[in-house]
Amino acid sequence: MTPPRTSSPVLVGRGDELAAVLHAVASQPSVVLVAGEAGVGKSRLVRELLGRPELRPLRVLTGFCQPLREPFPYGAVLDALRNVGGYLGRVSLSPVTGVLRPLVPEIAAHLPEPPERPDDPRHERHHLFRAVRELLGALGPVLLVVEDLHWADDGCRHLLRFLMSDPPPNLTTLVTYRREDAPGGMPLGSAYRPPAGVASVLVELDPLDVDEVHDLTAAILDVDAVPAEFAARLHERTAGIPFVVEEMLRALRDPDWRLLDAVEVPALLRDAMAERLARLPATGRRIAQAAAVLGVPATEELLAEVGAVAPARARSAITHALHSGVLHESAGVRYGFRHALAQQAVYDTLTGPERQRLHLRALAALDQVTPRPFMQLAEHSRRAGLLADWLRHGEAAADRALEVGDPSTATHLFQRLLDEASLTSADVDRLAVKLGQVARGGLDQHDPRATLERLLNDHRLSTAARGEVRLNLGFLLIRQFHGPQHGRDVIEHAIAELAERPDLAMRARAVLGQPFVGATPLADHLRWMREVDEFIAGCDDDEVRFALLANQLGSRMCIGDHTVMSELDRLPDTASDVGIRRNLARAHCNLADAFALVGHFDLARDFLDRGLRLTVGAGVPFTEGTGQSTRIHLDWYTGEWGSLADRATRLLEEYREMLPVAGEINLVLGCLAVARGDWGAAERHLADSGVRSVENSITPVALGGFAALTRLWSERGEPERACAEADRGLDLARRKGVWAWLGELAPAAVDAFCAAGRTEDAAKLVEEFDAGLADRDAPLAHVALKVCRALVAVQREDDDAVFLLHDARRAADDLGLRYYSAVLSERIALVELEHGDETAVAALGEVAARFDALGASRDAARCRHLVRGAGVATPSRRGRRGYGNALSPREQDVARLLAQGRTNREIADVLFLSPRTVEQHVARVLRKLGVASRADLLA
Template sequence: MTPPRAGSPVLVGRDDELDALLDAVAGQPSVVLIAGEAGVGKSRLVRELLHRPELAPLRVLTGFCQPLREPFPYGAVLDALRTVGPHLRRASLSPVTGVVSPLVPEIAEHLPEPPTRPDDPRHERHHLFRAVRELLSAVGPALLVVEDLHWADDGCRHLLRFLMSDPPANLTTLVTYRREDAPGGMPLGSAYRPPAGVASALVELRPLDVAGTHDLTTAILGADAVPAGFAAHLHERTAGLPFVIEEVLRALPDPDWRLLDAVEVPALLRDAMAERLDRLPATGRRIAQAAAVLEVPADEALLAEVGAVAPDRARTALTHALHSGVLHETGEVRYGFRHALAQQAVYDTLTGPERQRLHLRALRALEAASPRPFMQLAEHSRRAGLLDDWLRHGEAAADRALEVGDPSTATRLYQRLLDEASLTPSDVDRLAVKLGQVARGGIDQHDPRATLERLLDDHRLSTAARGEVRLNLGFLLIRQFGGVRHGREVLELAIAELGERPELAMRARAVLAQPFFGAVPLAEHARWLREVEVFIAGCDDEAVRYSLLANQLGSRTCVGERGVVDELDRLPDTSTDVAARRHLARLHCNLADAFALVGHFDLARDSLDRGLRLTVGAGVPFTAGTGQSTRIHLDWYTGDWASLADRCERLLEEYRELLPVAGEVNLVLGCLAVARGDWDAAERHLAGAGVRSAENSITPVALGGFAALTRLWFERGDLDRACAEADRGLELARSKGVWAWLGELAPAAVDAFCAAGRVGDAEELVEELDAGLRDRDAPLAHVALKACRALLAAHRGEDAVPLLEVARSAADALGLRYHSAVLAERTALVRLERGDGAAVAALGRVADRFDALGASRDAARCRHLVRGAGVATPSRRGRRGYGNALSPREQDVARLLARGRTNREIADVLFLSPRTVEQHVARVLRKLGVASRADLLA
């Protein structure tokens, strides 16, 4: 057999993946994501794609993310723009593109003068995003390639999400990443789904099977075939990873499968690299070893300095390393390894003393860099054994990451630093406090929680710092599933330990004053609330005051206290102080949630817009998450359901472990499922809304969950279960004592109680609600009270139509489209019972309203009632045909089929006959091109 080539001359085992990429690129605008583990061939697939003639009309722009990234946002995308200057000469660019000039000086001469820099950082970021989008559009049709997105900074992820969510018409964005190394398994930092009209492809690269290993081996060796035994053993030893296969074949003096039995794959890789290093001159080896220690691509001068190669010999040494295939040019005048495994292989050839010496040189070389690469300085200090420097640079890197809005990196660094056994007590105090402060504003809660719990038993932690650590631990616990009760206990302990730090103790009191946690009575929250009010009145520190108001104003608003709105005019729009700006962001997002709970939806949206703007670049993903869940709940109330379920699923994917966000999102998903008759999904999501453990719930969310469960069992005809869920919810409401939160539960409970013959219980509830809402500013609950009175009147046989109309008008005034439709249905039913002939047509109109919302179960119920009244359902003849597309009714059937429902179950949900469902199922399967239900489920 011939000696192995440098690589396969043909792409092996990736035809389907390549076709999928070509199809996606052909339909601009488009988005392509290529996922796969290290060594599986992502970059090889991209290279093959770029050489295809179909891509000739596209301008290819490439950027690379690095593993030891500095906290400098947008780097990979900005690097990709460095070559576009000549293509901008004839472009008519808006002034906003000038903001790119200082960031990409290579194209500055082709850009307008930068506009005046805005005072608000979020506006500055928005200008940059718009500018990048316009430049990409101007040089299009273009293909933007960003490799190794799992190493991207948060800013780069945000920019890419912006481009992918609203891409120029002539742009394809392609990214490669390792899912296992991406934060939370999501390369963009959160779940992404392409918008309508954007072609997309997600290509998951898998290792090759035995046949693929055989084909790749023959291609690399230039042979017609290789022994089947060799391919099988090679696959066993390499797990089918193309890069590892290539490296093993290079390392073998002869492709004899018997050699594989004696050598482990990692050793072969190291041996292969060692062999190639040995063929290099000494200066070339030192350059390669320097690159392995630096880990990120570097220029010639830095490689020479770290490798101790004289400047006049550096270029020749680098050329040898490049020609040998040890190093590769990764960008303009930047050199590194083709793959992380190659870098590790060279690094593993160094002895311990050699590594330490090279890391020390790298440290000294990088200390003079500007701006200082703190992340790299920290890593080299640690590996050089300079623990003082590791602490200094590591802390600086974490602080810098926090400044630029990357709390996840900061959290990881603080945790790693705290793992050092040689830290002094003052170091432990300082880092522990910083960890707690950044963790409580981030998404990752469990790992910081474990570190903080361990620190409480650390003898080096001072008493003063221990109270603050416990405070931050309490903040983390109270937002975790099952952690509310324990979190309150921890916060009370923290108050006792923070006697000499009243401002921190007051922050704990402000959280304990928030009434929407658990089953604690409102009177206990009010005690804390009064203490915080007194403190705020005498507080001159802006950041402390805003941090307390962020909890206090929302707490007062959500229980229906009047006058809070009048206090908002005294709040600034923003602050130059980062800490104050973060508190203002939380303040407005908390207020938005409180306004939404009581039914002030316009005020909620205004506060939410202000709060979310303030979160931009502030490094508070938890606050941003709570704001997004509030927006989702607002959209549920106001009937903006078009893409609501998809948005819920994306947000839930990102914030699944955070109770305040996940609980609210699960509630909305559960309510949507009830309206669509998807009972299993409804029960599953409502279980995540806090109904299983009221004392560890977000109380108003749990009450909404009980309301939805009451409706669910009422719709399924199980009045006992419906009443039982209503009783559980009312027990929580009475224990809490906040009647402003019964906007959904009260009408559902009255409906169930009346239907079950428990009219006295329904009347008692209405009286309690009436008393509880006196002097309370709670529009949603007042609408519910009107609805409850109307439902009681209807059950008693009284003229309920005027009361129902009053309730519906109140719902319309708040923009409650779904609630209004429910009340309109009930009004039509009352009229139908009285023999009003116009009621049937009214029911038909209500069905159309439900259909427009997406409440298919409710729409089907209305049409069933029309049929039950002995009136023929209006003919659909004359309406538009759907051809091979699914009609709305067929979409309902398809959705239930995909849930594994039988024809009988579908018929029950949609109020259809089994025969009609059978016909719908047949059309659905035909239109979707599947032969059976099993194929559809697959």
């Protein structure tokens, strides 16, 4: 992997601040004060400012204050004047400026002889201040930048106050500083108020939020996006301080949030914290060390107890630590560190015995707290070397995390406990089973997988526990990209080891019975499903029964089993037992997905709403994720596309590693991209819908991916490639044997076959489709069958072709399929246009408007192109809305394609426009957006 940049190529999260500074600089005379803690981005803001073209008329002079014990008087300002000699050749200077000759020898040749030195030092200083002011006034428009004013000597502060209080009319003075390191918190030594006529602005830079850390990380790593979990964890570790973010990324090779805790404290941050710690009195250092050991913000009383500081002296010690910037106050009058790396830097200053002693003191103090903080007790036990206590408190903390719906924390704790070599066989059995149970409902699939695979080779694990561990490993594998086929083998292997646990063995069979995984023929799934149905009939355990029904009802409904409708009352709306509630949440979400798949969209939304309500507080993020992806797919079907792409993209970031969720979201994003003519994005997303490895796919999602690819290549005028994708999808469908899932693929395939002259193949597919849907409850597939018959009739020029198209459109309207209804309306208008119906042209215009309303810009452009091709003038825009400086809908399409780096010819191809028309649109887009070129737009 290419090493990351050392800093971001773009300024992130500081747009408002930069605009405020630019406004002040343009209003000379002016003063700009930029405040913020170390590493927050003050210098970066200044660099960005100095690179702006608006500053070209200004002469920029820069000085830096240094953290020296004996700073040179006036050093930063005099330093900034060293290079101005070239501007002084033709300038008439007052004699007073001569006092600068010995102080700034680089420009001495351009200065008059110094005046006689006054006897009073105060007059001498006044002469110096006047000299600097007059010299700056003679240089023309000037921006004087002084960085790190908190390190300035008193003389420099006084000189700057003088310049800011009575500046020459051509001067902007900009200073940066850390308020916590400035004497009394005032960088100029005392409060400053700008005089009348001097523009001023104070910019306080705060740390970045999570979204801004995400953007900064993506810019540094030179990628479009990073996983949301990585950005959130990075923000947590760094408190959003840009310098710390950059240092963390410099130390990482991969954007993997699990590696963040292992990154050492950056040297610059470690040294800065050591310097601040050294300035504290002894009691302040003990308080800071106690805070570092505790690891979380703590009260004054707890810090004093752990740090062995007398209560009477604790408040003063904490105040010193706060003023030095070592500690920060958080909510609830608690004190801790600004970010985790600062805490680690102080923790690393402790010796081993010191750490152990402080952890033991923390244990003693926290053991009296109610409710008991098991997580903290576990961590202090581990670090103090008390392994038995670490096991007891760690397991209790993991159990508590599960109770409050935090499976991620529970998973991490169980993994760490299982790494202990001193565990007994009983401990390993118990913890391994708990880990598998929580991991299968969580989001982190890879770390638990590695631990479970290792445990299968652990000699301490009993046979019964090994079977359950293997089963849970199979559950994880079946959700991972490239894992379902192997996962099914692992689950089948586990059944033999679960002879003493028939309930678990039956759960394994229920998963093997789920028909939507891979290319396994339906007959194989049905064999497992029958065994599970027989078991359920005699099962009296509510939790086991609902766990099995959660799989069975969804599995049967998704293949169009009409008997499921009469069994829905077997599921109560809720339950008081959290285990049963988790299974009910899964049952409702699975049924919602099955209803969406076969086309019962109203039922799907009803069951989805109930299922997602049941997930609240149940600790089942995987179930919640599948429910959210079902909602995304439902919105695609029913044309709710307004914010669909943004919502789907955010969800994909969160569930990128989860095959059932990520595959479905990629399918929807791919379909949206096809409708917009965004071919590159369409191919990228559809490649991750399961089409590349059908044996490891979620089968109906992969079939949808083949349908979208077929439409894509048909739209791009490549009928052979369109037919090839259709053939691949149909091969999977025939191997699987579930025709209820061809609601999108069958019409796309028939259309492609007809366009390629394979009319007989199209007709044969219609016959197969009809036979495969016999006795199947699959409204979407039955609508698709009507569409297929109509398309074949159109190809054969049958007399009833138009009637069949209208019938198919009515069926699509009845299901609420807005997009497919518009597609059928376009086809009807084309057939009627071929038959000489003049009203068809107006109908095409109306369909274009429907596509525009959905956001299907490629389809809308195609309809308008067909209108123009019919020899009918495009209706004039006169009298329509004027867009002024706002982008019109067509200009928005052009701008979107420009932002993707498309050429004019490529844009013309997508939007069915002439290159000349596109050229005019591009010019208007650039003008309205206030950019000079395509490159500026991309930047």
